[in-house]
Amino acid sequence: MNWNWFKKIAKDKPKFWETYLSNFEDKERRNRYVVFDCESTGLDYKKDRILSIGAVAIVDNVIEVKDYFEVFVIQELFKPESVPIHGIMRNGNEDKIVEVEAIIRFLEYVKDATLVGHHVNFDIELINEALSKLDLGKIKNDYMDTDAMYQKLKYLPYEEHRSLDELCDIYKIRKSDRHTASGDAFITALLFLKLKKKLEI
Amino acid sequence: MNNSIAQRIADFLKHYEPFTYLSSDDVYTIATQVKVLYFEKNKILFQINDKTHDNFYVVNSGEIGLNITSDSDDVLIDKCDDGDIIGLRPFFAKDNYLMTAKAREETILYAIPIEIFKPYVSQNQDILNFLLESFASNTRNPHSKENKGKLISENVIYNEQTTEIQYYQPIKYTKNPITSKANHLIKDIAKKMVDHKIGSIIVEKSNLPIGIITDKDLRSKIATGLFPIDIDAKQIMSTPVITVAENLSIAEAQIMMLKYNVGHLCVTIDGTIHSEIKGIISEHDIVVAQANNPGVLIKQCKRASNSTDLRIIREKLTELIQQSLDKNIPINHLCSIAGEINTAISKRAIELAIEKIGTPPPTRFSWMAMGSQGRKEQLLMTDQDNFIIFEDVPDKEYENIKSYFLQLAERVTKTLNKVGYEFCPANMMASNPQWCKSLTDWKKQFNLWINAPGDNGILMCSIFFDYDLVYGDEAFVDKITQNIFDNTNKNGLFFAYLGADAIKSPPPLGFFKQFIVENDGENKDSFDIKARALMPLIDAARLLALNKETRNVNNTYLRFKKLAELEPQNQDLHEACADAFLTLLTFRTEEGLLNENSGRYLNLKELSKLDKVKLKNCFSPIEGIQELIKTRFQLTYFT
Structure with a gap:
């Protein structure tokens, strides 16, 4: 009995997750990149929470400003059981939404795009952590790290990291609006375009 | 969802014309549709004869150079940096780009879809004017002083020698035109038109234009029998009259005629039909105004x-x-x-x-x-x-x-x-x-x-x-x-002679950095710009070009340009010589046009301080190039 119930849950994933996974069914080459950044309460993805996510898409080496994403997350104690999973809260036009809703919208937005970020592993972990609380799998998208791209371009050792600020200085990118998720996403997008060209990707 | 990236782009755009004429909300709406492009150095945005893009561009950072091809050389005619607009051509013309736009350094561009921007252009006269002026007046930003005279118009086609530089002059029109009243008979009006040899007549009421009768009206409405010839003017006149203000450029006049599909424009004091008639512009005026166009002059030569x-x-x-x-x-x-x-x-x-x-x-x-x-x-x-x-x-x-x-x-x-x-x-x-x-x-x-x-x-x-x-x-x-x-080839003696000749006039500054002026004769105290400044450069260019065996380049400016290409180590000097030559030639030409003479002697007293400095600045390349000639052809003993 117990066992069956368990299996049922495991099978019955929420709709948004299935929709998200269905994006990866056809194996065509993907040419949409989503550059994103998460602002969080700290640097420990196990304990800390997402504050906001900002993202913008790049298609054919062009930043499409209208293909854009930004959410702010309400900071409250996270109670997965209190959150209806099946894509409700959809009309929430409020300024802030709960973390689950943020993740749902984010996955709806990114679809199968290649994710790009600066020190992107941390952002991916934040999102995976949020997904694991919903008992869902890890994010499926390919992802690229602008810091790793720079390391590759300059043949730097793996341990040698550059901050977004440093790379902006190197590539003369204006840094106004730093430390908002969308501001950083935009700056990272510019940086990505430059690095992509230099690496001839 | 508020788009903070769009907001950020809007914050940038709103500092620059023509976006300054728009409300913050409109700029924001436009910004949401922007595409951001990155160009590495030397990458081309568009080329001469490329089909026009769906976007025009605003430089966010970096620099885009606009080039035209003249005599198979790329000539840079403008540099665009932060906030400058590029690629307005699709707004006004259906044909292809007439310039090449290329990144001179790493550049970030905002591409704004023409379709998105067009409604603002038609709603907002200031924007239309700004774009027209930018497109037409040959200057990128007609309101900024420092850009005065810089070429941008993507209309210019130097390589076909048909520049339309006359195109943007204010058009000359017929002042105090013949008019008639609404109750005058068509027959009398037609007679009046014949007597004055005109193709149109403005119908006025207390000197305000209320209608116009043209040859076309007489042809289509009277000659076809639609109306008898003894009716009033008001029955067949075309209304409203298309009116414009004074000082319209030829380009604008042409655009107005095309836009309203008319052959005549009525000039009024404030450009509306509610002010007094000042004159009339006909298609013929446009043809006449373009007669000074180089292409037309060449055609006239042939005839x-x-x-x-x-x-x-x-x-x-x-x-x-x-x-x-x-x-x-x-x-x-x-x-x-x-x-x-x-x-x-x-x-x-x-x-x-x-x-x-x-x-x-x-x-x-x-x-x-x-x-x-x-x-x-x-x-x-x-x-x-x-x-x-x-x-x-x-x-x-x-x-x-x-x-x-x-x-x-x-x-x-x-x-x-x-x-x-x-x-x-x-x-x-x-x-x-x-x-x-x-x-x-x-x-x-x-x-x-x-x-x-x-x-x-x-x-x-x-x-x-x-x-x-x-x-x-x-x-x-x-x-x-x-x-x-x-x-x-390898004729040392010949080059030694030619070299000695080329440096016979040293740079024209005296011991106290004063200009060397003529000591006697009718041109006493004036500066012989031909012998003392232009000829040394012309001679040097000829000598060096001959020595390098460059073919088909007989022009001093181009010779130096070519030399700059051939001798990278002396590139700066050659380019300085090329520029100095143009500056000096401009001085001489202006002087000559002013006095209707050869422009050879400049009266130093009439030069402004700035002009004197400009002139003096041309002398150091002369000194440099003469040094180079002395060394290269070993003239130390020869002179």
Whole structure:
């Protein structure tokens, strides 16, 4: 009995997750990149929470400003059981939404795009952590790290990291609006375009 | 969802025209549709003849250069940096781009879809005006002082020699036009139009335009029998009258006519139908206004039937040069335009002379221009220098054939004299038996000058080595050029002579950094810009170009440009010389136009302090290039 119930849950994933996974069914080459950044309460993805996510898409080496994403997350104690999973809260036009809703919208937005970020592993972990609380799998998208791209371009050792600020200085990118998720996403997008060209990707 | 990236882009855009004319909300709405592009150095945004894009562009950071191709060289005509707009052409014209836009450094561009922006243009007169002015007035940002005169108009096609630099002049129109009243009879109005030889008449009421009757109305409404001829004007007049304000440019007038599909525009005091009539612009006015267009002048040359026609064209060219200088059109472009027209005039003079003689030339021949015309630097009416090369013929026919060409030259030089190019005082003209001879004789002549350069030979070289084909066979020109190179190659003595000649006038600053001025004669205390500044550069360019055996580049500016390319180690110096030459030529041309003379002597007292500094700045490249010549040709002992 117990066992069956368990299996049922495991099978019955929420709709948004299935929709998200269905994006990866056809194996065509993907040419949409989503550059994103998460602002969080700290640097420990196990304990800390997402504050906001900002993202913008790049298609054919062009930043499409209208293909854009930004959410702010309400900071409250996270109670997965209190959150209806099946894509409700959809009309929430409020300024802030709960973390689950943020993740749902984010996955709806990114679809199968290649994710790009600066020190992107941390952002991916934040999102995976949020997904694991919903008992869902890890994010499926390919992802690229602008810091790793720079390391590759300059043949730097793996341990040698550059901050977004440093790379902006190197590539003369204006840094106004730093430390908002969308501001950083935009700056990272510019940086990505430059690095992509230099690496001839 | 508020788009903070769009907000950020809007914050940037709103500081720059034309976005300053829009509300913050509108700028934001536009910004949400922006695409952000990154261009690495030297990457091309669009090229001449590319189909126009769906977007226009605003430079966010970096720099885009706009180039046109002139004489197969890329000429940079403008640099666009933060906030500058590029690629307005699709707003106004359906044809392809007429410029190349290329990143001069790493550049980030905002691409704004034309479709998105268009509604704002039609709703907002300020924006329309700004774009029109940017597109039309040849300046990128007509409201910014520092950009005054910089070329941007993607309308300019220098390579086809049909620049539309006249296009943006205010149009001349008929003032105090003939008008009639609404109750006048059509028959009387038609008579009035015939009497005054006009194609349209404005119907007015207390001097405000209420309608217009044109030939077309008479044709379509009266002649077809639709209306009798004894009705009132108001029954057939077209309303409303399309009105415009004064000082409309030719381009704008044309756009208005196309937009409203009319052939006449009524000029009123404030540009609306609610103010008094000032005049009328017809399509004919546009045609007339464009008559000074270089392309039209060249066409007119081809149709000219006598020296008077040609003279009128040459006078129009002078006007064109004056207007272009006023508009800060780069003088090197002006040189090539003027060069083409000068050539066209000479060509037509030769054709007319052949017609007059009645028999075609007995052999192939080349009519060559030399001196300033040969270098395509003849902006002012200076004297003519030319020579004829004809084919090698058997000895017994030689004299007959030579006499034909002398007769031809006699006629041509006379025609040119009537046009305004005075006879050469030193008789360096094809009508002089010495300068009208066969190819072989010319080769001998050049060899003599090169191999026995004595002082006279060098003088001749400096005159005859700047030649340009005006009419006839190009093959002769190539043969002469090849012959010259064969003889000058590794000819140290020749280059030593030519080098010594090239540095005979040192930079024209005296011991106390004062200008060296003429000490005596009628030009006392004035500065001889030709002998002291232009000639040293012209001579240096010729010498170095000859030494490098560059072909088909006879123009001083282009010679230095070419040298800059060939000698990267001296690139800065050569480019400085090229720029100095243009500056000096501009001084001379302006002076000459002002005083209707050769512009050779500048009155220093009339120069502003700024002009003096500009002039002095041209002297250090002269000093530099003369040093280079001294070293290269080892002239230290020679002088």
